[in-house]
Amino acid sequence: MDKIVIEGGHPLQGEIAISGAKNAALPLICATLLSPGPHVLENVPDLRDTRTMLALLESLGATWSRDGDTLTIDTSGLNNFEASYDLVKTMRASVLVLGPLLARMNRARVSLPGGCAIGARPINFHLQGFQQLGVRHQLDQGYVDASVDGRMEGATICFDIPSVTATENILMGAVLAKGDTVIKNAAREPEIGNLVDMLNGMGAKIKGRGSDTLLIKGVTRLKPARIRVVPDRIETGTFLIAVGAIGGELTLSNCDPALLPSLYAKLGAAGVKVREEKDRLHVARREPLRAVDIKTMPFPGFPTDLQAQMMALMCFSNGLSLITETIFENRFMHVAELHRMGADIRIDGHSAIVTGTGGLRGAPVMATDLRASASLVIAGLAAEGITEISRVYHLDRGYDDLVGKLSRVGAVIHRQPA
Ligand code: EPZ
Numbered sequence: 001m002d003k004i005v006i007e008g009g010h011p012l013q014g015e016i017a018i019s020g021a022k023n024a025a026l027p028l029i030c031a032t033l034l035s036p037g038p039h040v041l042e043n044v045p046d047l048r049d050t051r052t053m054l055a056l057l058e059s060l061g062a063t064w065s066r067d068g069d070t071l072t073i074d075t076s077g078l079n080n081f082e083a084s085y086d087l088v089k090t091m092r093a094s095v096l097v098l099g100p101l102l103a104r105m106n107r108a109r110v111s112l113p114g115g116c117a118i119g120a121r122p123i124n125f126h127l128q129g130f131q132q133l134g135v136r137h138q139l140d141q142g143y144v145d146a147s148v149d150g151r152m153e154g155a156t157i158c159f160d161i162p163s164v165t166a167t168e169n170i171l172m173g174a175v176l177a178k179g180d181t182v183i184k185n186a187a188r189e190p191e192i193g194n195l196v197d198m199l200n201g202m203g204a205k206i207k208g209r210g211s212d213t214l215l216i217k218g219v220t221r222l223k224p225a226r227i228r229v230v231p232d233r234i235e236t237g238t239f240l241i242a243v244g245a246i247g248g249e250l251t252l253s254n255c256d257p258a259l260l261p262s263l264y265a266k267l268g269a270a271g272v273k274v275r276e277e278k279d280r281l282h283v284a285r286r287e288p289l290r291a292v293d294i295k296t297m298p299f300p301g302f303p304t305d306l307q308a309q310m311m312a313l314m315c316f317s318n319g320l321s322l323i324t325e326t327i328f329e330n331r332f333m334h335v336a337e338l339h340r341m342g343a344d345i346r347i348d349g350h351s352a353i354v355t356g357t358g359g360l361r362g363a364p365v366m367a368t369d370l371r372a373s374a375s376l377v378i379a380g381l382a383a384e385g386i387t388e389i390s391r392v393y394h395l396d397r398g399y400d401d402l403v404g405k406l407s408r409v410g411a412v413i414h415r416q417p418a
Pocket of ligand 1: 019022023026093112119120121122124125126127161162163164165166187250304305327329370398
């Protein structure tokens with residue numbers, strides 16, 4: 001168990017190359033189960049979660065090799081349809097093997113993910129969707145045991161909430177179904193567009209990319225894919241917000257400015273200037289930080305995965321900021337840790353009121369979930385004195401070499417055994 005130690009007060013200066021998106025790489029790795037043969041995935045980040053997903057695929061009979069950020073995955077040897085609890089309990093996204101296994105093997109036995117720090121995170125939309133596609137399932141000792149006689153049957157599925165992984169799971173099931181499937185109230189996150197591109201490249205017939213209605217014409221087989229993982233918009237946003245907190249000037253390369261439509265205006269209103277180029281972003285803060293209100297929404301609204309980072313930023317403004325979390329029921333665990341650094345934050349139901357005090361003081365704090373850890377790093381970069389963050393395994397799930405990237409642009413930050 002490591003901890004991260006940060007000496008606050010050092011503005012950032014230089015260039016950071018953004019990695020591929022965790023939340024795109026995970027479904028793309030699962031989609032290789034849909035067709036035998038060697039699939040090539042480029043720009044794949046090296047994270048705890050991608051390593052866990054590859055271990056899961058290995059347990060199903062797949063083989064893989066990595067050359068830099070390029071993964072070659074061969075699922076010809078698929079010989080198991082059970083995703084075990086010891087793997088699934090560490091990563092909820094394992095549920096994404098359900099669709100491809102049902103499509104390829106007509107059978108899947110996947111452990112229910114269990115609880116998670118930020119909320120109950122049920123998978124009822126996934127299971128209801130598969131039921132409409134002709135899948136029978138039952139709960140057996142904490143596992144979803146699902147099967148279908150032959151191919152799934154296309155259906156019209158409408159989600160109550162535009163769920164990201166439910167959209168991805170049903171998509172991966174429907175591409176090999178008999179007949180047409182329509183997914184209404186589909187999530188529109190860019191990582192889903194990346195998956196649609198991969199599946200269509202494999203021979204699937206999907207229309208409506210990027211919209212809330214996806215039309216899928218089932219086909220009988222797919223061929224191996226070659227796909228590039230989209231840049232990680234949450235990693236990008238995390239660095240933009242970090243410059244807002246500690247000041248300085250950064251260039252972010254290998255990114256896609258179009259993936260964060262709701263962030264730049266918010267940061268601009270707060271006094272953080274972002275200049276967009278083709279695959280680069282320039283960010284600087286030269287004026288006092290202003291308080292802004294945030295309300296998380298499904299894409300293209302403000303991303304829930306940047307809520308904790310924005311809350312840390314608002315602690316350094318001199319005004320009142322209202323932050324409302326509409327996606328998850330328990331995504332304010334970073335508040336208690338920010339309190340330890342002197343933050344003035346009051347929670348009222350799904351909202352938090354941040355009274356910016358212009359600064360924070362370093363302290364020993366504890367990471368509670370992936371994005372909460374990122375908010376503590378941002379707070380530590382700008383706080384006065386030393387901040388020590390324990391349980392950094394949370395951070396390792398979704399950031400590829402965050403400490404290295406920050407130390408190369410002037411942050412005084414290092415990792416050491418706790
Ligand atoms: C994805 O989670 C992301 N994970 C999350 O990123 C992200 O925060 C979230 O989408 C929202 O953008 C991956 O892509 C691997 P949802 P997901 O289904 O799909 C409820 C990170 O930090 N719901 O869109 O699990 C759910 O409880 C992670 O990288 C049901 O009720 O989120 C939530 O309130 C955290 N039943 C809402 O819908 C279901 O069957 C939206 O969740 C499914 C979801």
